[in-house]
Structure formats: structure tokens, C-alpha cells
Amino acid sequence: MIHPTLNPVTLILSVVIIFLVLLALYGRRKRLEKFSNLRVLPGPRGLPVLGCSHIIGRYNNPWDGFSALRKVYGDVYGLTLGSRKCVVVSSLSAMKEVLIGKSKDFANRPDFLRFHAIFRGDRNLSIALCDWSSKQKTRREIAFPYMHPKATSLGINRMNAFITNELQELVSALTTVRNQLIEPRPFLLAATANIFYQYLCSKRFDPKDPTFQRMIKIYDVVFKEIFQGFAIDFMPWLKIVYERRLKELRNKADEVTNLTATIFDEHEKTLDVENSRDLVDMFLKLIKEDEGCKLSREDAEVTMDDLCGGHSVLGNLWLWGLYLVAGHPEVKEKILKEVSRVTGNQRHPCLKDKPALPYTEAVTLEVLRVVSSPIIPHVASKATSIQGFRVLENTLVMFNTVDLNMDVEYWHEPRRFKPERFLTKENRVLKPAYFFPFGTGKRTCLGDGLVKSTLLLGLGTLVQMFDICLPQGVGAPDLNTIPGVVVPRNEIKLIFRHHPDPVNASLRDTFLSSTP
Ligand code: HEM
Secondary structure, three states: OOOOOOOHHHHHHHHHHHHHHHHHHHHHHHHHHHHHOOEOOOOOOOEOOOEOHHHHOOOOOHHHHHHHHHHHHOOEEEEEEOOEEEEEEOOHHHHHHHHHHOOOOOOEOOOOHHHHHHOOOOHHHOOOOOOOOHHHHHHHHHHHHHHOOOOOOHHHHHHHHHHHHHHHHHHHHHHHOOOOEEOOHHHHHHHHHHHHHHHHHOOOOOOOOHHHHHHHHHHHHHHHHHHOOOHHHHOHHHHHHHHHHHHHHHHHHHHHHHHHHHHHHHHHHOOOOOOOOOHHHHHHHHHHHOOOOOOOHHHHHHHHHHHHHHHHHHHHHHHHHHHHHHOOHHHHHHHHHHHHHHHOOOOOOOHHHHHHOHHHHHHHHHHHHHHOOOOOOEEOOOOEEEOOEEEOOOOEEEEOHHHHHOOOOOOOOOOOOOHHHHEOOOOOEOOOOOOOOOOOOOOOOOOHHHHHHHHHHHHHHHHHHEEEEOOOOOOOOOOOOOOOOOOOOOOOOEEEEEOOOOOOHHHHHHHHHHOO
């Protein structure tokens, strides 16, 4: 019997609402059932507001903190940093599960306020720090082949030409300060910036151009920002305190943005869709011709900011490389011997020489291992699991590659700088599957080709031309303090001496006659 105050419409609505509530409850139960087979992540208990930030904050290098916690909680553990749920993965199988096996579940990036500030207020404009989307798929599909030219292609010839020309410029610049104790960083950054701008945008700057120098400085600041963890990342309510700093960062990034916009304007005026000159042209062509294309000019510009900014990462890695080589005279000797044999010291090495330079290539891999650049954190786009542990949506995943690259299970004497570990008995380069310095899977690095090529020729050429030395009284690099520290904490100083005769005498004379 219908209640006298209940009309049929109200009744039907009530039934529908009850049905929907039951359905939602059933769905939730099903999800919980699916999840109930999963284990709860072990990990330290956090404090209100701070989470476990106070534990990690005790260490000089956060990766030391994450490694210490691994000893207590295992290869996969959870912790909160501020208000963010995080998982730290340290074993090879867990990393592969996240990056390859479940790459779809973990394809997003952290939503840090700093990342928005660096990329025009919207990190999704950037290619490295955006969440996964069809737009990201499109721009990776264009950028990836361009950044990885085939061995016999025109692209590799261009890459080789830009690298070798800039190395000549660099040798000239270093010749003017030979035998002096110098900070090589600005020299290296100018060289890598010009390699990148030429390869990506067909643009070369005079190293003394103030706009160029300012741009390099800005990228240096921005790059340091990206690689440092800040309280605001995990406690976004600190925004009020950081407001000024975020604004400064945004203003700096805007200067670079203006430069890129000018480069795009110049390209647009002379665009020939049949003959793309570079990656800028390829993006402009796509935007012009493909009506359904989700990529805007702003997306393309910020993508270029992002890729060109990679020169700063490479400059720092190269600096670490020179420091490590200078601190290991036996390695320096072997590079010199190999390069001299291959070039006869009548020329500098080029990319065609790569197969004949296995030792120098092994040195580049050893530099990458020792420096152990962290993989940019990933974020779970849905509730999922790692190694049977429950992981909630929006959880941030950090990869402890420092532990992996220093694990005695994989590496003999991991805290020693030994390039030979990457060589087979037949003197061939072998990169083991447990070593992936550029990440792996859906969001793997786009710059690895340029990085490996520049580092190979950069180390080979500079060792060929100079006896690179540490300052007197400075001991060999301490391999306990370098891993995970992408930007050297203290400015590295080196001396570039000319080799005594007869090593590369003719090459050296070329530079001496052309420099004051
Ligand atoms: C100098 C040494 C470098 C190292 C060791 C390095 C390493 C890495 C790593 C580990 C990742 C994360 C992969 C992942 O999340 O799974 C990454 C991402 C990325 N790298 Fe590099 N990188 C280097 C230089 C560069 C350079 C020079 C460029 C630019 C040309 C570049 C462009 C990128 C981009 C765009 C991504 C993000 C890709 C995406 O999210 O889809 N990297 N890199």
C-alpha cells in the first residue's frame, strides 16, 4: 500500500536512488575484494602535516635516506611526504613492473607547483613533466625518431657536424685559458647549448652574445630547480611562503619562452612543408596540415624549451665526466691511446669512429652509472599494485636507481670508477639489462642519443687535446658522494694543459696559431 504522503514520482525517484547507492556500494565492494588480495605497503609512520619529511630531511642526500629506509622496509615501501602518498621502488623487478609491465597505470608525472611555474603555468605544455595523453603520444611520435637518427641518415651527419664544430670552438676557448685553474662549467654549457639549438632549431649563437649567456644562466637555474626536491612539492599549502620564489622562476622561464617564440616566428615565415629543416619545422608542419592535431603552437614551443633545456643536464654530466677522468689518470691514458690510434692525431674523433672507440664509450657509460641521474618520478593514474602491494591512485613513485647502480649483486666493486666493466673479453661494449640510465618504457628519455654522442666525442676530443688535471692537492673523486647528485654541489675546477710533444702536435699548433 502506498503511503498517503508519497506520490508515485517520489517513489520512483527513491527507488532509483536506492538502486544507484546499492550499485555504488557493490562496485566499491568488488574493488575492495580485488584489492584485498593485495598486501599493504610497509613503511614508516608519518607525522601529521609533515609525513616522513623529517626522516628524509636528516640526510644530506635524500637518496641516502631512501636507501636507509629500504634496509628496514624492503624493496617496495610506502611513505607520505607532507601530504603526498609515495612509493619508493629499489629492486630491478619492481622498477621494470612500473616502467614496462604496468607503464599504462604509471604514465603520469607529479603535479608540483614548481613544474607549473617553469612551463608557463601549465606543466602539461612540457614534454617531460606532463601527464600522459594523446597529445603527449603525438609529440613523442614526432620527436623520438628525430632525436634518434639512424646510423647512415642525414640526421646523424647533421648531429656529427654540430657536435664536432662546437668541440673545435670549445678547444679554441680552452686553449686561451690553458694551464690555468678554471671552472669549466660555463665553457661546457655554451658548447652544449649551441649543439642543441643548432640540432633542434638550426640556430647558433655567438658564445659572447649576452642574450645567449643569459639564456644559459636561466636554464642552469631552472635545471637545478627541477632536480631538487622542495618542501612545497609535498606541502602545496606552503604556496603562500614560496609565492615570490615561484613568481621569480616563472619570470625567468618567460625570458627563455620569448626567445623560443622568436625562433618559431622566424621559422614560420620561411616554412617549406616539403623540406623540414629541423624539429621546429616538423611541429609547425603538423600544426598547419593536420586539422585534427591536438598540438598547439604553444605546446610545440614549450616542448622546444624543454628539449633545448636538456643541454644543461648534459653540461653537468660532461663536467662530472671530466672530473672523474682527471681524477683517474689510468683512464685518461687509455682514452688518449685509443683516440690517438683511431685518428692518428691528424684530426679529432667523429661519430663514424664510434665502433673503433669501445673504451671511450665504456667511459661514458661508467660516468652515467656513477652519477646515477634519478628517473623523473611517475604517478599512478589509477588504483593498482606493485609487486603485490596495493598502490592508490595519485601515488607518486620514486626509483632508487642509485641503489641499483651501486648494488654489489650486479657490479663488482661498485664504488670504483672502472669503465672496463662495460667491455667484453673481445673488447666490445656491453650494456647490461639492469643498467638503464635513461629510464625505459613509455616515458623513456628523448635526449639519450645526443647525450651519448656528445659525451663520447666531448671526452675523446678534450682528452686528445689536453692533459686534464685536478688542482694540486685535490684527491681522487669520492665515489661515495657522487651518485644521485646530478649538479655538482661545489663548483668543479680543473686545469687544461697541453700535452708535451709529440702527442697531437699538429692539431695543437692549429689552435695555438689561431688563438692569442
Ligand atoms: C644528460 C643525461 C641525461 C640523463 C641521464 C637522462 C635521463 C632521463 C631519465 C632517467 C628520464 C626519465 C625516464 C622515465 O621517466 O622513465 C628522462 C626523461 C626525459 N629526458 Fe632525459 N636524460 C638526460 C638528458 C636529456 C637531454 C639532453 C634531453 C633533451 C634533449 C632529455 C630529454 C628528456 C625528456 C623529454 C624526458 C621525458 C620523456 C617523457 O616523459 O615522455 N634528457 N631522462
